[in-house]
Amino acid sequence: MEKANWSSPVEGFIILGLSAHPKLEKIFFVLILLMYLVILLGNGVLILVTILDSRLHTPMYFFLGNLSFLDICYTTSAVPLILDSFLTPRKTISFSACAVQMFLSFAMGATECVLLGMMAFDRYVAICNPLRYPVVMSKAAYVPMAVSSWAIGCTVSVVHTTLTIQLPFCGNNVINHLACELLAVLKLACTDISINVISMGVTNVFFLGVPVLFIFVSYVFIIVTILRIPSAEGRRKAFSTCSAHFTVVVIFYGTLVFMYGKPKSKDPLGADKQDLSDKLIPVFYGVVTPMLNPIIYSLRNKDVKAAVRNLVAQKCFAQ
Numbered sequence: 001m002e003k004a005n006w007s008s009p010v011e012g013f014i015i016l017g018l019s020a021h022p023k024l025e026k027i028f029f030v031l032i033l034l035m036y037l038v039i040l041l042g043n044g045v046l047i048l049v050t051i052l053d054s055r056l057h058t059p060m061y062f063f064l065g066n067l068s069f070l071d072i073c074y075t076t077s078a079v080p081l082i083l084d085s086f087l088t089p090r091k092t093i094s095f096s097a098c099a100v101q102m103f104l105s106f107a108m109g110a111t112e113c114v115l116l117g118m119m120a121f122d123r124y125v126a127i128c129n130p131l132r133y134p135v136v137m138s139k140a141a142y143v144p145m146a147v148s149s150w151a152i153g154c155t156v157s158v159v160h161t162t163l164t165i166q167l168p169f170c171g172n173n174v175i176n177h178l179a180c181e182l183l184a185v186l187k188l189a190c191t192d193i194s195i196n197v198i199s200m201g202v203t204n205v206f207f208l209g210v211p212v213l214f215i216f217v218s219y220v221f222i223i224v225t226i227l228r229i230p231s232a233e234g235r236r237k238a239f240s241t242c243s244a245h246f247t248v249v250v251i252f253y254g255t256l257v258f259m260y261g262k263p264k265s266k267d268p269l270g271a272d273k274q275d276l277s278d279k280l281i282p283v284f285y286g287v288v289t290p291m292l293n294p295i296i297y298s299l300r301n302k303d304v305k306a307a308v309r310n311l312v313a314q315k316c317f318a319q
Contacts, residue, residue, distance in 0.1 A: 013098050013185070015091040016176045017082075028283075029086040035287050036079045042294030043068035049307040056307055059142040060126070060241075063119045064297060066146050067248075070108055070115065071290030077104035078179040078286060085178070095165075098180035103161040105286070106182055110207050111153025116249055117211040118145045123242040124218040128225045156203055163196050164189075178283060208256065215249055244297045251292060255285045 018025045050056045050065035078101060085091040093101075125136050164182060170190035177184035183200075186193050222242060229235045298304050 012092050012094045013173045013175050013180065013188075015081075015085050015093060015179065016174055017085045017091050017178050025086040029083060032079060032283065032287055033083055035291050036075060036083075039071060039075050039287070039291045039294075042291065042298070043072050045308060046294045046297065046304070049304065053307040053310065056303060059122050059137040060119070061303075062142055063115065063122060063146060066149070067112070067115060067119070068294060070112055071293055074105065074108035074112070075287060075290050077101055077108065082178050082283070093180060098175075098185065099161055099165045101180040102164065102182045102185065103157050105179070106160055107154045107157035109153075110156050110203070111149050112252065113207040113211045114149040114152050115146070116245075116252060117214045118142075118149055119245050120215040120218040120249070121145075123245055124222055126241060127222050127238055156207070160196070160199065160203065163199060167191055167193065167196075181282060208253075212253055219246065247296050248293055251289055251296075255281075255289060 018028065046068040047065050050061045050068075081093065081097075081101065122137055122142070126133050129136065160182060164185055167186070167189040168191050169188050172188045172190065175181075175184050175188065186196055189196075219242075226235050226238045229238055298308065
């Protein structure tokens, strides 16, 4: 009862970051900066080639361009602030900036879950129903599919961000994280957050469980169809068209499962290591995965490699 008398809305938050590990701050500043530059370069090149090369004007590469743009937005929503926090003694962020970062990071993550499911459907139609592919995956179909992915992700993020920023924060404004992560901010609320927890649980079912199930079923049909192809060369070509997407899905969802499914340490002496891993694993999810996506699609796709070579050749010729 007394808490209500002294509670007041906070004007900003303090990001604890890696303050307890100053040596690690310098190491991770260099590592994260380099990875961020690779993300901007790799995904930027993929977006360029999918726009400029007419041979890549297909549903698969349209989704790939969206995925690359999403990865750039996702990392840009947090990485610059994380890098700044490594260099700033007092790591503060305004309440409004924290809300924007929560919205962007959650929206991009939710959108990617839906988008990967859309991409799985595209591969399912291409391999299991190739004759109907031009009709089923026409421009009138795949553009709304991509737009709906963004709309759904942004809408659910608005809901969760609004529910979070309306909570009272009774003077406790220290976020024990590298950025304004929604779950870390919820821990600071001085009221019942059961509605937030329930809504997050429902969201996890729809944005993690349903897409994973949809992707799993799609790949069951894809694998069965590929195994029925009589020639080994035909099976190899069919698998190569979906191997990059499958690899990205495994990395994306594998990291999510590891983040939220790993057991908590019961050893008090291991609490510091547990706390450090809780901060660094989301960084892997938010930086390493977007960095690997363009590399995976470039290495495992002849069309993308050819388009990149043509783009570089045209650039060199123009100079």
